[in-house]
Amino acid sequence: MTEDGRRTTGPGGTARRGRPRSFDREAALEQAVLAFWEHGYETTSVADLTRVMGIGAPSLYAAFGDKKALFEECVARYGERQGSYMGVALAEEPTGGAAVRRLLREAAAVFTAPGRPRGCMVISSAVNYQDAGAEVAAGLRGIRNRNLRTIEGRLREDLAAGLLPPTADPATLARFVGTVLQGMSQQARDGATRQELDAVAEIALTAWPAV
Amino acid sequence: MTEDGRRTTGPGGTARRGRPRSFDREAALEQAVLAFWEHGYETTSVADLTRVMGIGAPSLYAAFGDKKALFEECVARYGERQGSYMGVALAEEPTGGAAVRRLLREAAAVFTAPGRPRGCMVISSAVNYQDAGAEVAAGLRGIRNRNLRTIEGRLREDLAAGLLPPTADPATLARFVGTVLQGMSQQARDGATRQELDAVAEIALTAWPAV
DNA sequence: TTCTTTCTGTAGCGACCACTAGAGAAACGT
DNA sequence: ACGTTTCTCTAGTGGTCGCTACAGAAAGAA
Structure with missing residues (x-):
């Protein structure tokens, strides 16, 4: 299991089983970066995040862990880009x-x-x-x-x-x-x-x- | 009615009626200043404030208005002191x-x-x-x-x-x-x-x- | 088709948020 | 003593917090 809980192809190149994720993880992450950047960690609620990311809370938790892990990934992403x-x-x-x-x-x-x-x-x-x-x-x-x-x-x-x-x-x-x-x-x-x-x-x- | 909702003596020098406040308003305000200063406005809850001020929530609201008014008074007090x-x-x-x-x-x-x-x-x-x-x-x-x-x-x-x-x-x-x-x-x-x-x-x- | 796997949406968990109604306590004037 | 005034305490209000159980949906494998 990778950090984000999924990959598009398995180790042998075989297609991944199960229902595929319906949103763009990268795009959602970028929106989370903007929200945390603008309002800060504690003052940005998970409801705020799910709204700007365009996904439900269970999808957020499945893809990113929890709010703290998402923030840390946002910081890493911010460091790579802006x-x-x-x-x-x-x-x-x-x-x-x-x-x-x-x-x-x-x-x-x-x-x-x-x-x-x-x-x-x-x-x-x-x-x-x-x-x-x-x-x-x-x-x-x-x-x-x-x-x-x-x-x-x-x-x-x-x-x-x-x-x-x-x-x-x-x-x-x-x-x-x-x-x-x-x-x-x-x-x-x-x-x-x-x-x-x-x-x-x-x-x-x-x-x-x-x- | 003064800003804080009470005074020790009336206009004619007569004593104020009713049950007197049981806490030191100045001391409580100073504790609120420290709490807001340390943790910030939104990230300091009214429960945090009542704890460090040593009073109940109704006393806080009676003496200071609401959280925002208390913060503004804290800023004014901070400006006069520290x-x-x-x-x-x-x-x-x-x-x-x-x-x-x-x-x-x-x-x-x-x-x-x-x-x-x-x-x-x-x-x-x-x-x-x-x-x-x-x-x-x-x-x-x-x-x-x-x-x-x-x-x-x-x-x-x-x-x-x-x-x-x-x-x-x-x-x-x-x-x-x-x-x-x-x-x-x-x-x-x-x-x-x-x-x-x-x-x-x-x-x-x-x-x-x-x- | 049927089974398995994985994701999504609803609905709600207990805890906390800012705030307050209402009852009782403690001071006053008379 | 007694009534009036004002404060304090208990116990809540509806709303939001981070987070999740569960059922159904959507994919591959057989």
């Missing part, structure tokens, strides 16, 4: 400094892209929670703190390569980047335009230490 | 630039003060919501955007007084300050220490334009 800008910037730019510059500039665009929720799902979808959302919130916090350490690692390389002044502290610089990103995400949710966020990112980058 | 740092900085510092410097440095301390929730209540207590919390979220967003315009006004004065370079844009600078504050609030909630936030604020201030 939220991939951070990994891409870190992977494609040659230095940490260049990655940070690209990161902040792309965030301004990504956080205000039309036709989808504003801001970053990893940042904003589990800010308010009670016991039921504590684990999920801890998971997102873990992602954020891991991202911070990744940036810090890249900046440590910059420091060793002489691309940062010897007095620069990679950990603090990384936290500064995270702070600006989280602030930009909230600003986007408060109505800031892409141009306004671009200007904010530009100011933040003037704080970057030069050798 | 959240007053912004107004104080803007009122006491002679220039916008000095106010911003003080603001960011005090935020590092206020957002990580021991014995109370981390971050800023106005920033973080209505990030995730559905229909029921939409009005409350809009109210907080209004406070944030009003604060931004207040800072912008002070920076406009700095610009006119020649304390900022003529190319500086007060609106963008104000939004940068708001972005860093919102980011610092989230960082505090993610576990950043006061020292770490201090260092972040210091970096942010290096971006401040000098004449």
